[in-house]
Amino acid sequence: MDYIIEGFIEAFNLLISFDIELYRIIILSLVVSFTATIISTIIAVPIGILMGIKEFPLKRVAIRVIYTMMSLPPVIVGLLVFLFISRRGPLGILGIVYTPAAMIVAQTILITPIIIGLVYNATKEKGTDIQALGKTLGASKSQRLVLLVKELRMNIFTGIIAGYGRGISEVGAVMLVGGNIKGHTRVMTTTIAMLQSMGEYSIAIALGIVLLTISFILNSILYYYQQGDLSEY
Amino acid sequence: MNININRLTKIYNNKTVLSIPKLQIEKGALLGLIGPNGAGKSTLAKILGGLEEASSGNILYDEELISTSLLKKITVVAQKPYLLRGTVYYNIAYPLKIRKVEEAEIVIKVDEMLKEMELLEIKNQKAWTLSGGEVQKVALARALIFNPSLLILDEPTANIDPSTILVMEKMIKKINKDKGTTIIIVTHNLQQASRLCDKIAFIYRGEVIELSKREQLLKNPQNILTRDFIKGELLK
Ligand SMILES: Nc1ncnc2c1ncn2[C@@H]1O[C@H](COP(=O)(O)OP(=O)(O)OP(=O)(O)O)[C@@H](O)[C@H]1O
Ligand SMILES: [Mg+2]
Numbered sequence: 001m002d003y004i005i006e007g008f009i010e011a012f013n014l015l016i017s018f019d020i021e022l023y024r025i026i027i028l029s030l031v032v033s034f035t036a037t038i039i040s041t042i043i044a045v046p047i048g049i050l051m052g053i054k055e056f057p058l059k060r061v062a063i064r065v066i067y068t069m070m071s072l073p074p075v076i077v078g079l080l081v082f083l084f085i086s087r088r089g090p091l092g093i094l095g096i097v098y099t100p101a102a103m104i105v106a107q108t109i110l111i112t113p114i115i116i117g118l119v120y121n122a123t124k125e126k127g128t129d130i131q132a133l134g135k136t137l138g139a140s141k142s143q144r145l146v147l148l149v150k151e152l153r154m155n156i157f158t159g160i161i162a163g164y165g166r167g168i169s170e171v172g173a174v175m176l177v178g179g180n181i182k183g184h185t186r187v188m189t190t191t192i193a194m195l196q197s198m199g200e201y202s203i204a205i206a207l208g209i210v211l212l213t214i215s216f217i218l219n220s221i222l223y224y225y226q227q228g229d230l231s232e233y
Numbered sequence: 234m235n236i237n238i239n240r241l242t243k244i245y246n247n248k249t250v251l252s253i254p255k256l257q258i259e260k261g262a263l264l265g266l267i268g269p270n271g272a273g274k275s276t277l278a279k280i281l282g283g284l285e286e287a288s289s290g291n292i293l294y295d296e297e298l299i300s301t302s303l304l305k306k307i308t309v310v311a312q313k314p315y316l317l318r319g320t321v322y323y324n325i326a327y328p329l330k331i332r333k334v335e336e337a338e339i340v341i342k343v344d345e346m347l348k349e350m351e352l353l354e355i356k357n358q359k360a361w362t363l364s365g366g367e368v369q370k371v372a373l374a375r376a377l378i379f380n381p382s383l384l385i386l387d388e389p390t391a392n393i394d395p396s397t398i399l400v401m402e403k404m405i406k407k408i409n410k411d412k413g414t415t416i417i418i419v420t421h422n423l424q425q426a427s428r429l430c431d432k433i434a435f436i437y438r439g440e441v442i443e444l445s446k447r448e449q450l451l452k453n454p455q456n457i458l459t460r461d462f463i464k465g466e467l468l469k
Binding site for chain 2: 129141154
């Protein structure tokens with residue numbers, strides 16, 4: 001019991017003393033997931049909207065693939081990305097294995113389907129109504145697209161937050177492609193996994209607290225907007 | 234806007250829900266569409282409004298087929314209107330904004346409309362907090378604000394209290410008189426049809442059974458189906 005309490009006390013000390021190593025890990029986590037989320041958003045929002053308003057061959061299959069990919073196990077993504085970018089892999093010449101870039105690639109693959117799926121769902125539900133309204137009020141094609149994004153902005157935002165939450169909390173993918181190298185590719189989740197196995201709990205607890213806090217903030221934002229959505233129509 | 238419907242049909246899942254060989258609506262008309270649930274009134278409204286494609290046949294608007302530029306002059310107020318995420322003001326201003334009307338002019342026009350429709354009190358209220366009747370009033374105001382040449386109203390007063398109905402009818406009549414707007418209104422309220430419309434069409438199972446002057450259709454219908462419908466005795 002004592003070691004838990006000691007661990008917590010030390011964790012708080014580390015956090016308030018702005019321990020350099022600790023904060024480097026936290027910042028790398030935030031930056032990697034943030035970058036991956038931005039890239040995913042750019043890819044996923046247009047795809048999600050198009051899937052919601054356009055008919056195309058094999059659409060049902062595509063949707064099922066996206067839904068499946070929304071819950072891809074991170075280790076599998078990590079493994080696949082690793083196989084591609086490892087020195088002997090087809091993309092080995094890029095030389096990004098065990099770098100933050102590799103971690104961003106892996107997380108982008110995890111996050112993109114989540115945003116596509118959530119944006120697609122929202123577009124499917126309200127897209128036709130919004131399109132028809134824009135049309136009947138005299139909006140041009142491009143004005144209708146702008147209108148669609150504006151009307152779905154809360155849903156898009158929800159997707160982005162959910163995607164970021166997924167990225168920052170996963171271990172498997174960043175561990176495999178980043179390698180948890182000290183001062184280079186070490187992020188919160190991989191550090192916790194490593195320290196736990198070494199029996200060093202204080203930093204692990206400190207990171208756990210930070211991770212939970214971030215999770216709490218993200219979920220509060222989601223909850224807030226989902227409440228807003230419910231009271232809407 | 235003159236409208237000419239030629240051999241129009243609409244088929245959903247192998248079921249013909251609309252079949253109109255010929256129908257003319259002259260410019261400035263205020264035509265009522267009545268008929269039982271599922272008769273095809275909303276379907277006709279959407280096709281006329283360019284929101285749905287016909288399965289066959291065509292519609293000429295002043296001798297032209299539907300096009301992007303025509304769509305800017307035609308509008309449909311849906312049976313269940315969709316309001317944009319924002320205030321009442323934002324909703325009514327939107328059609329003017331996309332037409333690049335100057336901001337100062339938009340403010341004046343929208344305020345005028347809000348006043349006439351008795352909506353000033355809820356000007357800054359968010360769309361999703363409005364009552365059912367307020368939603369329909371805002372949707373009508375949003376359609377009237379840009380002076381369409383063809384205005385199609387699908388049960389615009391379904392949730393509305395009697396005195397508010399009169400406000401809305403006054404606005405509908407006014408735009409018809411002042412601007413010569415062609416108006417087509419779907420309604421289940423026969424009194425409303427008799428107050429508003431010059432002519433009324435009775436639609437049954439996708440067909441126009443009878444189209445005539447309002448007194449004629451309501452007081453002295455020629456078709457037995459129309460007569461039964463008006464007496465409330467029509468079996469679907
Ligand atoms: N998208 C659709 N797919 C299949 N059937 C449809 C579709 N839209 C309408 N229908 C069918 O077409 C018929 C006519 O519907 P419509 O909405 O035009 O009726 P309506 O006269 O407006 O009825 P109400 O008075 O109840 O509004 C109905 O039988 C309806 O079920
Ligand atoms: Mg209807």
